[in-house]
Amino acid sequence: xxxxxxxxxxxxxxxxxxxxxxxxxTFGVITGIGMGLSYVPCIDVLGLYFDTRFSIxxxxxxxxxxxxxxxxxxVTQALEDKYGWRGTLLILSxxxxxxxxxxxxxxxxxxxEPRAIYTAVNNETTSTARALDSVCSSSTADIDTSKVKNExxxxxxxxxxxxxxxxxxxxxxxxxxxxxxxxxxxxxPLFKKPVFVALVIICVGQSLAIATIQVHIVRRARDFHxxxxxxxxxxAVMGLAQIIGRPLFGxxxxxxxxxxxxxxxxxxxxxxxxxxxxxYTRTLAGQLVFVAIMGACVGGxxxxxxxxxxxxxGSEKLGHALSLLVHLLGICTLxxxxxxxxxxxxxxxxxxxxxxxxxxxxxSSALALVLPLVD
Numbered sequence: 001x002x003x004x005x006x007x008x009x010x011x012x013x014x015x016x017x018x019x020x021x022x023x024x025x026t027f028g029v030i031t032g033i034g035m036g037l038s039y040v041p042c043i044d045v046l047g048l049y050f051d052t053r054f055s056i057x058x059x060x061x062x063x064x065x066x067x068x069x070x071x072x073x074x075v076t077q078a079l080e081d082k083y084g085w086r087g088t089l090l091i092l093s094x095x096x097x098x099x100x101x102x103x104x105x106x107x108x109x110x111x112x113e114p115r116a117i118y119t120a121v122n123n124e125t126t127s128t129a130r131a132l133d134s135v136c137s138s139s140t141a142d143i144d145t146s147k148v149k150n151e152x153x154x155x156x157x158x159x160x161x162x163x164x165x166x167x168x169x170x171x172x173x174x175x176x177x178x179x180x181x182x183x184x185x186x187x188x189p190l191f192k193k194p195v196f197v198a199l200v201i202i203c204v205g206q207s208l209a210i211a212t213i214q215v216h217i218v219r220r221a222r223d224f225h226x227x228x229x230x231x232x233x234x235x236a237v238m239g240l241a242q243i244i245g246r247p248l249f250g251x252x253x254x255x256x257x258x259x260x261x262x263x264x265x266x267x268x269x270x271x272x273x274x275x276x277x278x279x280y281t282r283t284l285a286g287q288l289v290f291v292a293i294m295g296a297c298v299g300g301x302x303x304x305x306x307x308x309x310x311x312x313x314g315s316e317k318l319g320h321a322l323s324l325l326v327h328l329l330g331i332c333t334l335x336x337x338x339x340x341x342x343x344x345x346x347x348x349x350x351x352x353x354x355x356x357x358x359x360x361x362x363x364s365s366a367l368a369l370v371l372p373l374v375d
Contacts, residue, residue, distance in 0.1 A: 004099025007034030012093035015086040031096075036326060038099050041106065043306050044319035048109045051315070055260065055307040059250015062303050066242025066295070073235040187320035195312045195375040196321060198367055199305075202268070203325050205364030206301055207332035209271050212357040213238075213294055215337040220350040224282040237288055238295030245296025246303045253307040260311045261371040264304035268365035270297040275358035279351045308368075312375055 010030030017023050043058065050057040079088040182188060190196045217238075221231035245267075252263035271294055278290035309321045340353035367374075 001100045001103035003034040003037030003039075004097055004103060005034070006037065007031050007099060008093045008096040010034060011089050011096055015089035015093070032330070034096070034099075036330070038103065040319060040323050040326060041103075043322055045106050047306075047310055047315040047318040053254060054310060055250045055253035055303070056247070057250075058306050059247040059253075059300075059303045062250075062299065063243050063246045066239045066244075066246060066299055069239030069242065070236050071239070073232065073239060077232050186324065187317070190313070190317065190321055190324065193313070195371060198371060198374045199309065199312075199321075199325065200328060202364040202368050203305065203328050204332055205360040205362075206268060206271075206305075207329040208336050208357045209268075209275060209361040210298060210302075210329070211333040211337045212275070212340050212353055213298060215333075216340055216344070216350055216353060217291065219344075220354075221284075221287055223350065224287065226284050226287065230284050234287060234291050237291050238298075241292040241295030242299030245299040248296070249300030250303050250307070253304055259372060260304060260307040261368050264301060264308050264371075265365045265368035267297045267301040267304055268361050268368055271301060272358045272360075272362035272365060275354045275361070279354050308371065312371065 007030075010026050010032075013030070014023055014026040017026055042061065046057050046061060047054060076088060076092070079091055083091070191200075217234055218231045221234055222228065249263050249267055252258065252266075253260040274290045274293045274297065278287065278294070281287060281290060305325060306318070306322060309325075310318050313321055336357075340350070340357070343352045343356075344350050
């Protein structure tokens with residue numbers, strides 16, 4: 001629900017911007033944070049409600065993304081023609097508020113036991129202070145743990161304590177809260193698991209492909225002398241293909257004879273091949289065919305990420321692992337999308353951009369195929 005409010009506020013304020021750097025903040029940062037907040041909890045809740053048929057439920061739920069892309073890619077263009085881009089953003093901000101309605105009906109089941117660190121922090125005030133002091137003392141090399149005693153809690157309220165001592169205690173408390181936050185939100189110990197490190201590498205190649213397709217596919221069609229009206233149908237076709245591809249790969253991930261990494265590797269392989277071959281099909285019909293394949297397989301690979309994470313790491317780590325992988329997707333998109341545009345500016349063609357992303361995702365598919373060996 002918080003994500004819906006932020007996303008709506010970001011889109012709404014974008015309608016009143018007058019410079020491009022303002023759009024970076026409103027549409028990019030604020031709306032991006034809102035979308036990130038709303039995505040991961042939805043998949044995490046699915047992991048709580050579904051076990052044996054989680055992959056099918058995940059594929060069906062994520063099919064809504066394809067439906068939204070199919071409808072809004074056409075509707076947005078019609079709204080822009082009638083109301084202009086500012087009016088269109090105001091209307092879209094109202095649509096984003098529906099995320100709050102969706103969030104209101106999500107009810108996580110109480111199946112997770114509270115982590116020990118939560119138990120320590122939520123005790124009485126004295127216990128809390130001692131836990132924070134202990135965490136802080138163990139996380140900083142320059143603090144002698146033998147000196148952290150119960151008398152320090154009394155000294156903090158003692159009128160004779162010096163300002164230096166109070167500042168030191170406050171500083172240590174801040175460090176303790178920071179460490180507790182990182183441990184509970186980001187779950188960095190996941191990087192100690194080889195299978196998660198392999199998933200991180202795989203998602204780098206996957207994110208390069210997603211960034212290239214989403215950002216540059218329409219512009220490349222214009223370079224192929226396809227009109228703006230016709231190129232606007234490419235995202236719509238991708239969305240329509242995702243409606244089919246996401247439940248399809250979700251069903252494949254539920255097969256008992258196949259481990260979920262196999263359809264994951266297949267989806268990534270088809271994405272890479274399609275990206276490379278699409279550089280040689282410069283007609284509208286050829287672009288529509290390969291855009292449909294890329295849409296179905298990209299959507300399927302996104303579904304398979306959640307399925308593979310739950311299969312190898314368990315439902316308790318699903319939310320933490322997905323949040324870290326979404327972080328990675330955002331960073332790679334931020335870096336590679338402009339880099340792909342720079343390649344086009346230098347070479348006057350998108351062939352190098354799509355080849356590079358295609359090879360990267362092909363290597364990711366090979367690594368996805370051997371995930372059980374890595375595990």
